[in-house]
Amino acid sequence: MTVTAPLGIIRLSKEFLVGARAAQEPAKNAAQELGQKLSLVAYYLAGHSIELSLKAFLLGRGMSISTLRSRKYGHNLSVLLAESRRRKLGNCVKLSSSDLAVVQTLDGCYSTKEFEYMFHGSRTLPPYSMVIAVATKLHDGIAPYCSRLAANNSFKPKPLRGLA
DSSP states (O other): OOOOOHHHHHHHHHHHHHHHHHHOOOOSSHHHHHHSOOOHHHHHHHHHHHHHHHHHHHHHTTOOHHHHHSTTTTTOHHHHHHHHHHTTGGGTOOOOHHHHHHHHHHHHHHTTTTTTSOOOSOOOOOOHHHHHHHHHHHHHHHHHHHHHHHHTTOOOOOOOTTTO
16 A cells, blocks of 8 residues: 655655755845845745645645645645645644735746746746745644644555555
């Protein structure tokens, strides 16, 4: 049986967040943000951390990994966030309207793979420091939930079809 546990996914989320910070530290103020060089790699790593945090939460709420890998959810941060909120994400982490806007704006480039492939033209991105702040808030809010699931042994893995 192949099992993907929420605790493993949230730990991976942290690694991507650490990688994002290593690729580029977030600006400490608005002036520094304006002068900061754009790093699509850093944005990608932070976006992937957000994706994994949301998927860890949804796994803990009973969604299967095969559903989360489906075309409907896949890498779509907006859809993952909406489903997480529907499943009571607010019990783990409180997101402001600004936080929600950051995720939705980031998703415009993230889910279309514009960080991974060359894209010519303009794009709209939220400030990198805000992306890091939201990624950190999600990780730090969801990680204790995943740890509790593991400690209470309350995560009941569902086998992937054809593998059990």
